[in-house]
Amino acid sequence: MENTFWTALATSSVAALVTSLGIYTIRRFADWGHRNTTYFMCFAAGVLISSSFLHIVPKSLSMNPQAPAWLLVGFFGMHLFNRFLTAFVCEKDPAKKEYAIGIVPMLGIGFHSFIDGFIYSIAFTVSILTGFLATLGMVLHEFPEGIITYLLLVRGGVGERRAMVLAFLAAAATTPLGMLVSYPFISAIDRQTLGALLALSAGALIYVGATHLLPKAEQEHRKFSFVALAGGVLVAVIIVASKL
Template sequence: MPTLLAIILASLLGGVLSVAFAAIVALSARASWVPMLISYAIGALLGAVFLEILPHAFELTKNIEHMAATILFGILLFFILEKLVIWRHCHGHECEVHTPDSDHGEHTGGHSHSAHADHSDHGRSGIMIMVGDTFHNFVDGIIIAAAFMADFQLGVVTSLAIIAHEIPQEVGDFLILLHSGYTKRQALIFNLLSSAATIVGGVLGYFALQSMQDWVPFVLGIASASMLYVAVADLIPGLHKRTELHATVQQVTLIGLGIGSIGLIKFLLGDLA
């Protein structure tokens, strides 16, 4: 099989499988499950960042300080991006907040419609996670291309490993989009569009492997910054709205399961990857 065709098929199959699995989980879930399962999504994001993406980025980078600066830059970048999204939802002075005790956050102004506030707040998380996931999928495509160009069997094994560790993250992404106020159909479409970045990365990696390889650590750093920002700045604060002991135990358990799922797959497939 021609190498380019193998890269395209592996990238396409990986995206379709992970998104399809995420859709099955999300479509079978009741609406009342989504706020609870968002804890799992946080764990999957943190696990992907600290157990998978960042170690790979630090391994590839030639300068640890530059990588740390890239992550810092990414966090600031997504803070600015989030501000732009907030401004896009605003309409002049109505969006300004001048009282620190407002119940509805910085973008609702004098309005009392909490549903609109929640949609704006959660909508930012949905956009942010799609940006980070698209970066991640793009890099996955480059990695698949590099593996296939080195050895066909290595390409097949690497693709399987990427598919396996993508599935928990895609499930988390799907849940975050539903939590953000998007419909199941919209979440499916957004995830499919994001997965197309794997094919783009694979094809570009095939034609310009050396130059693209130099960008892998930078893109990984930006992707990890995006996912970290979403988990810590946007999603975790929402968990503190429930202070009951059983809710806290449930949240911690699900965060642990999310992290554990990434760690388990990394452990089981470590020798293969």
């Protein structure tokens, strides 16, 4: 049991490190990143929507018959938060009118990364092999996740240094944190509970991709935006296939 804990902690920390590497890389090449933010938004939408529909939603349905209700709660929960942020932060302070572009995706990705930490705990408790298979699939999306979180925060008007810290906290640190929080309660986290949490995260990610990223990207009419969207879908398919 002790070895399982340290293995789960090590692999979730590797996931956080890969995400941090993505944040550092895009910070290092900031000008290039800013010029191509629209493409990253399309790519992110493709990844988030496709991975949710192809993997997270079916998985949650197989674990919890009430998953559709939790999916709806996750979707509209993010919508209500976006409305709150727009009404009470953006409208009252014109300098922050674009904050929702970065903050809402950050929260959606952060919650999903936190649930990823739960999955590390549970997978390694089942078996070491199951844990490593889960790790393979999840680590594949960590690098672009860090890039996307950072770029959207900067696009939303957050300063670059603060965006780097927030992206690290939301997209990277939440994974080992989720593992540490969940590990002592593994016996209490049954399939139905995890299924509900997965459905919640899927609802949040679908909201972020379909109603937040795509409409903003489409407003800018960049020449290869559809190619970026298709690339995101392809990456999601590869991630899902690696978990089969």
